[in-house]
Amino acid sequence: MATLTSAETVWGLARAVLVGLLLVILFIRLFEDRLAFFPEPFPSGWNPRGAGVPVEEVYFTTSDGLRLHGWMASAEGARYTVLYFHGNAGNLTYRLENIAFLLRLPVNVFAVDYRGFGHSQGRPTEAGVYRDAEAAYDYLTQERGIASERLVVLGQSLGTAVAVDLVAKRPVAGLILEAGFPSAPRVVQRVFWVPGLRFVIRSRFDSAAKLKGIRVPVLVAHCRQDPVIPYELGEEFFAAANEPKQFVPYDGGCHEPLFLCAPEDYAARLRAFLTLTTR
Numbered sequence: 001m002a003t004l005t006s007a008e009t010v011w012g013l014a015r016a017v018l019v020g021l022l023l024v025i026l027f028i029r030l031f032e033d034r035l036a037f038f039p040e041p042f043p044s045g046w047n048p049r050g051a052g053v054p055v056e057e058v059y060f061t062t063s064d065g066l067r068l069h070g071w072m073a074s075a076e077g078a079r080y081t082v083l084y085f086h087g088n089a090g091n092l093t094y095r096l097e098n099i100a101f102l103l104r105l106p107v108n109v110f111a112v113d114y115r116g117f118g119h120s121q122g123r124p125t126e127a128g129v130y131r132d133a134e135a136a137y138d139y140l141t142q143e144r145g146i147a148s149e150r151l152v153v154l155g156q157s158l159g160t161a162v163a164v165d166l167v168a169k170r171p172v173a174g175l176i177l178e179a180g181f182p183s184a185p186r187v188v189q190r191v192f193w194v195p196g197l198r199f200v201i202r203s204r205f206d207s208a209a210k211l212k213g214i215r216v217p218v219l220v221a222h223c224r225q226d227p228v229i230p231y232e233l234g235e236e237f238f239a240a241a242n243e244p245k246q247f248v249p250y251d252g253g254c255h256e257p258l259f260l261c262a263p264e265d266y267a268a269r270l271r272a273f274l275t276l277t278t279r
Contacts, residue, residue: 037124037158038089039117042069046093053096053103058110059119060139062131068112069119070136072144073099075106080173080274081146083136083166084111087157087179087256091118098156098257105271107152112136114162126205129158133166149173152277155180156256157229160237161205168210174217174277176270178258180237181229182208208240217276221248221258221266228255244276 048055048071055071062068071092082102086095092113102109114129115122122128140146148171155163160180167175181187184205211218218241222234231249238247248269254261 037114037116039114039124040090042091042118043093048093048096053100055099055111058139060135060143062115062122062135064128064131066115066120066122066132068115068121068132068135070110070112070139071099073103073109073111075103075108078106078108080150080152080277081108081110081140082176083133083140083151083153083163083172084109085114085133085153085155085159085162086111087159093118095257098259101257101259101263101267102154105267105274107274110136110140129162130165133162134169137166137170149277152176152274154178156258157181158205161207164207164210164214167214167216172216174219174273175214176219176221176273177237178221179223179226179229179234179255180207180220181205181233182236182240186233186236187229208237211237211240212242215242217273218242218245219248219269219273220245221250221269223250223252223254223258223261225251225253226255227253246273 053073055073058070058072059067060070069092084095084099084102086092086098092111095111099109099111112132113120114124114132116124120132137151140151141148151172152174153163153167153172154176155161156178157180160177163175163177220234220238220241222229222231222238224231226234235247238245248266250258250261250266252261259266
């Protein structure tokens with residue numbers, strides 16, 4: 001019976017490792033969007049008015065023909081409308097408390113669910129959620145007649161990438177970014193510690209590069225003990241933005257919603273920020 005030489009054994013192990021790596025890469029490429037997005041359908045029979053936040057149900061259509069769902073909430077005395085892009089996972093029902101907080105500033109709020117989230121059709125992808133943001137903007141400016149100089153975009157976590165991409169393309173009065181990150185590869189490199197993984201993923205979400213072309217007031221807020229996006233990435237994210245800009249750090253382990261860390265202080269900072277957007 002023939003025996004394997006040490007060279008043959010090493011080569012066999014190397015081939016097994018190579019095949020395993022190729023299978024992992026193939027798996028990530030095939031299922032990346034499902035690994036990156038965590039949508040949930042709307043709870044059956046759920047009514048936002050039962051939670052004490054008066055919102056108007058809104059449906060609008062994307063450039064690729066999907067029907068998306070959002071909520072329009074109006075505040076008495078509001079001068080601005082906030083176009084609100086939430087973070088990953090769940091749907092709008094998870095964000096009612098945050099909408100109520102914004103209404104008290106006061107601002108009007110248009111909160112939307114990305115494709116595949118809540119009542120919105122489709123399946124989320126990076127390119128797809130960017131189209132969703134453009135459709136929401138077009139709905140507000142064209143259907144509702146809201147002037148761009150009275151429109152502020154707010155993004156949280158994943159929503160910061162959506163917000164930055166939109167503001168890089170469309171005029172607005174200001175940009176609020178909570179628990180943001182410079183790019184998907186930087187998050188993968190910093191959080192997962194898997195050598196080379198950042199070169200495997202297709203998703204870019206390269207907000208840092210896009211921020212360099214944005215010239216409206218920007219507010220970046222981040223918690224020092226953020227359990228999802230490390231604080232250092234928030235600082236790196238902020239460094240990419242142009243003036244006028246401000247960084248709002250908070251102690252604690254908050255991520256989304258960030259306002260829970262210091263609601264009164266954060267509300268005051270947002271009101272002050274809105275005064276910077278006046279043209």
